[in-house]
Amino acid sequence: MLSAIEKNNQNKVILSGGIASGKTFLACYLFLKTLLKNRHLYRKGTNNFILGNSQKALEINVIEQFEDLANMLKIPFVPKYSNRSYFEIDSLRVNLYGGDKIRDFKRFRGSNSAVIYVNEATTLHKETLKEALKRLRIKPEFIVFDTNPDHPEHYFKTDYIDKNTIYSTYNFTTYDNEEISKEFIKTQEELYKDFPTYKASVLLGEWVANNDAIFRNINIIEDYDFKSPIAYLDPAYSSGGDNTSLCVLEKVSDKYYAFIFQEQKPAVDPYVMNTIKVIMGNLNVNTLYIEDRDDIKGAGALTREYVRLRDNMENYFRIAPTKPKTDKHARIVSLLTPFTYNKMHLLDYSSRSAFSDIYSYNGDGKVYDDALDALSAAYLILSLNYRDRSRHFTKFTFI
Structure with missing residues (x-):
């Protein structure tokens, strides 16, 4: 040596x-x-x-x-x-x-x-x-x-x-x-x-997930052409704390293809909003689900900001404010099935911090859950029927 x-x-x-x-x-x-x-x-x-x-x-x-x-x-x-x-x-x-x-x-x-x-x-x-x-x-x-x-x-x-x-x-x-x-x-x-x-x-000095990590194998792919995916926005409301995470997800047969963007800034930060604007256009998103703590009918401040963002874009997409009704960890562990059976594919140009957080998540409810929260929400929306979906989320109002 x-x-x-x-x-x-x-x-x-x-x-x-x-x-x-x-x-x-x-x-x-x-x-x-x-x-x-x-x-x-x-x-x-x-x-x-x-x-x-x-x-x-x-x-x-x-x-x-x-x-x-x-x-x-x-x-x-x-x-x-x-x-x-x-x-x-x-x-x-x-x-x-x-x-x-x-x-x-x-x-x-x-x-x-x-x-x-x-x-x-x-x-x-x-x-x-x-x-x-x-x-x-x-x-x-x-x-x-x-x-x-x-x-x-x-x-x-x-x-x-x-x-x-x-x-x-x-x-x-x-x-x-x-x-x-x-x-x-x-x-x-x-x-x-x-x-x-x-x-x-x-x-042995191998680069593997920690023993207490829940998700140990992430299937990362280099490329996928999104046709008409949905997106789920898990917002942060202040700087330096939680991440604002956006998951773009599409289902093809029994497989799921995901892109995750996250940034440790509020969802209304100009940089974050401009980045999401580019993502929505480039990936052909048809519906944006927004986790809005204020209102689920469209009157919430966060929803209004993203309606204004859409109004200044060439491509149109629906916006649906919502609030999760179930425990965050329970939603996140629903991802074990697609991850275990190699049905969930993450694009490698996703935010590096998203991969890091997924590998680090141990279910303690304190850290590393923002990307998984957005991904699991999008997964449940796409994979469940109306009745099962309504157990996890409030009724969607499309704007």
């Missing part, structure tokens, strides 16, 4: 795998080797850094690894713990940054870096990681990531690992680490013998 990285001059390296597999130590080694090798190229103010879930997590996860490496190389190592922790190794400063929140990128914004190490990549906020990559401006730039796997549609897998023309990924299993005792592995296998997804993810 090391020879492959060096022989091919790979400068964007991902080390992905199971727990205690040795990937963190190797990442630290690659970072330090590159840091020392190119020290003559750094200018005053060059910000070489390590980015992790939090500053405290980095102090726990990586400081000891670098201290061990420094002792092996017989070079000085001085850790500095403060509100802005860093360490000096052979007189070279390396800053430590947390990155699980979107605001964290402000700490290193505007700086220039030659060497970056990203620890526990899947725990970082997507935008913070993007900003970190923008710092890599001093040649010959080098970045190494280590990560435990998450669900198959996690942004780090789709945006980084799967882009194998840019990033070189090496996979590890816990069994690869010869320093780990056989008793440790035996204990892990015994504890989780009834949870195969745990073993696949934690020991």
Whole structure:
């Protein structure tokens, strides 16, 4: 592995795998080797850094690894713990940054870096990681990531690992680490013998849904030509909380084809409304069902906004305000049948957060349910007869 990285001059390296597999130590080694090798190229103010879930997590996860490496190389190592922790190794400063929140990128914004190490990549906020990559401006730039796997549609897998023309990924299993005792592995296998997804993810380093996830297999397709689908809008009413989710769904024989758009903004936000306007036109939607908390006859503020939106569009579609009558979770689990029997197909150009939420949903009624709420509502409307449908929704008034 090391020879492959060096022989091919790979400068964007991902080390992905199971727990205690040795990937963190190797990442630290690659970072330090590159840091020392190119020290003559750094200018005053060059910000070489390590980015992790939090500053405290980095102090726990990586400081000891670098201290061990420094002792092996017989070079000085001085850790500095403060509100802005860093360490000096052979007189070279390396800053430590947390990155699980979107605001964290402000700490290193505007700086220039030659060497970056990203620890526990899947725990970082997507935008913070993007900003970190923008710092890599001093040649010959080098970045190494280590990560435990998450669900198959996690942004780090789709945006980084799967882009194998840019990033070189090496996979590890816990069994690869010869320093780990056989008793440790035996204990892990015994504890989780009834949870195969745990073993696949934690020991084998595979990207599978969490063991407590309800929906573990999503059938994602690249293309489908919608003829005359319906759409269901599950709105958010404030910023920074729930998502506004729109599901476009069409039934063909016994199969369902869905596109999901969601955004963490109110349903009346100009960006959201303009996006929905484009979707409605491009996908030939014939009816828009709106979950309106104010009124189901058409007098609700949200419904009126979307009637005005329709009035400024070339294509006409019906609008039906409604309110669900049944428990949200009960509606969502109705999707188990089409998912289990491979009857539900999701378009891959749907919002990435929708896939992430579906894989993360565990039925606790607190988070990750907006996309599933819109999808399940559209599914029930299309799949049920009038009497069964009326158990779940108020009577539709088409406007």
